[in-house]
Amino acid sequence: MMNSTIYKTLFTLYLLSLLTINSVVAQNKKEADLTRATAEFKSLRYVSAIKELSPILKTDTANVKAQEMIAYSYKMIKNYEEAMYWYEKLTKQLPVKPEWFLYYAEALANNQQYEHSEALYRKYYSLIPTDKRAAAFSTSNLDGLNKNSGNWKVGFTNLNSQGSDYSPIFYNDGLLFTSNRAGKRFSRRIFQWDNTPFSNLYTIPTLKEIKVIDPDSLMSIAGSKNNKNYRFNDDDTAPTSNDTKTIGNYNTSLERDTMALLLEKGLNISLLKGALNSKFHDGSAAIFPDGSIIFTRNNYYKGTARSSKDGVNKLKMYTVSGNDLGRITEFPYNSDEYSTGHPTLNVDGTILIFASDKPGGYGGSDLYYCVRSGNGQWTRP
Template identity: 35%
Template structure:
């Protein structure tokens, strides 16, 4: 009987333990769904001490790892994910983001080899996400981002920093405005549920000279500096207890956090006093980041959906972030209004203005983007804001892009965890075309970037000095303000291999003298180097500069190649090939060179035999004639030192012709078009949302005018095409107007209007996959934004 009673009591006790464990786990899941990650972590850790079923334990570790990821505790995130992948070798595709978060934690902890392996696993699980491939490639040699480390001096502004969050600095008049969670009682503040820290306010230091003259702390690029631990957090777009996932998000919204366990330490006041910007701007919820019009009359700032005492939520009861504009009224701010593209259903924030205040860059997780948070631009005209335009896949990724800043030259700076970087948020810059189209962004590298979160950079047009924010100290638990000064080159150099070889045999040529001429306007220079036994030169060239390479070797004709480091990816090794033709025996006549080429069809690039090729010497006016052989080839032996023009003639075929620099060019290929062919015309650009002919477009249009006069019977269709972004109706209208403007210009130059038809195709004839809803790179969209002429008769 006693045995039976004891057994019964044991079963009841075990049942109670199981019920308690399930109750704790259920409570943890509720906190997780509410995005109260700090509370969820405590409960999940407690649940794991119980004897959970294998499947339940795996799911618990997945959610616990994600919770640590969300609050930016990378050490614990690594620990939990290591446990997770010790429990199971593979996870369901629905939980594939765990590979990504584990890889991000490893990278942020400086473990690039392990991170590379985990990114490879993520790439296999999510083949449509390029992040896995890009990060895997970078982590094969992460030192590429450390080449320019000695160019910058970094200092922490410990005369401003406290043991609370300070981040996202902004220039204002002669001072600095920044965001902080130092709660000084201006308004009653609630605790921020995400990681149990205070909400954010805006603070101002009116005189920047005080900051620059006061003592600061020198720190290294990615080194950890000893300092008392601080309980702090960086609160970015979407990172609040009210913001939940949207239809545009991946498995997690774009949030970046650091946290402390328990209550924060008492506030340690900064050495330099800063002013809270007051109740008119700072509410009991989040404020910041911020941007100011250049005359200081208006302010754009981020705040939770709270205005005039009214607190609003989305249909799901979620309080989002919005952008507001305020006017300076005397010594205070007033007339606060929402921007028109705000919504109760998604977040908008992180404002940045162009130099002329006409373009507003901001961040949003609105539907239709590429990832968690994207960067958009809106034009300000006549006190109205245009419909925002997504900056596209050149800038935005499936990750999170945020904290934009536009310098005085129109360069865009921003932070991202989607572009390959050193870990956490890295800072990038991209050159913009007309303020909208961006070229491929470049990672700023060490020491501006570190393994942790680096963001909120502001600087001048030459990036000589500036400020930014980072949580690189204390293992990611400390968001502080930093300043930097540049004493070396703006960007790291570009690795290049120059290979010189015999043009006929293809054999490498050793001991060839190669003169490298820099066309840098500020410091032009020239130096001569010699190829090694394999015909190679290994160089590292300054970025964003044009170069000329002149190769010379006894017994060979000199050859020249132009090269530019503009818009190159420093992570790529570039190869430049220079073939040399053997010199012919000397004679008493003038020095000559062999000019050869291939004549092919426009459409299929097939060789055309029997084409009469005319070479006109622009020095003496003489003309040589050659006929292409069965392979479509021709060649001339012509004097060095003159410029030449080339024409090709054959019935029912036409050509744009070509120009040759005598002695500098040894090959000139020619394409010929026929009825039905389509010819792409490059470099015809228009201002945003306009169709007026710009002065730079007239150069290309004049070439088309010359072509029409050269072939007086030719009739063409002038077609204008757009990419798929914006509505189909809008793109059709815009392209039609642009085509009509171009045709009107051509007719004005003396071409009969009956010979040319204007056609606007909008996005109806895309040349690739980039239709609505398909994520594409900026280069792929650029292929669709084109001007073409179709030959109707010849």
């Protein structure tokens, strides 16, 4: 009888120890998973962070830290539908962070839910009345958005791809613009923020080549069974990483960029010649009267990439000049610790306006200007 009791006691202790060990292992795995996700998030690899955070939130739905990171990650890759979903959850938490209302409002505005967005901007302003941006947003006139809509016609042009195409400026008889469209050659480099190619500056020689088209009908024709010229991969199956031109990674929005393949037919789109385009982001430029170009690039100069104290490679502005655009000089008010970029110039090239998140602004990124003096130097912004 005594032996039976001892065996039962030992067996119970054994089971309890197993449960304890399993619980500790499970807890350690949760902590390891969250640590790995946090590392991806802090490294600005938002697509990878989302991949790590999604399974965590399936099993730990109340994990506010994970919710905050996945919401911000979706915001930064411009998936505003998912950002709205997670920020709605976060704004119901206690205690609540004021910026959650701001980011939720931004996501709603990007989805054209303006009235709901305005209400959340007001909520953010009530929490942070010193933020001048919030004051402007909370008093915005929604009807004013359509005030002059009849004076303009907006169309989808044949310059577009399934990537990001933006910042067009007149250049000689044509156009200069920024794009991260998939190139014709394989690339080993990828922007891990959203798993897309790095941006470059492209030119088109004449404006008459630019046409307004209907993208929906174009893609419908491309995807029809009768059209064998434009397949999304070789066997019409679901896309995989083998179908990409970026080795080892892919973003499905750029998978075999069918739109660009169709639209580029008959267009003379080419990379801007000279020393400007690098292996990192190059884009958003303005042109001086003498043909020199001031442009935005990652903090990469003379073959060296530099980062801020917290390990982030910021944006800087550079000027490329010379008959062959072969000489690059750095803007004197750049910094490793904050970004400067997206320049624009007045007609004679003596006033420069640009964006920066440098300290001392209203918050986030602000617009600054400086003037070119008689000796060619820029005044302090």
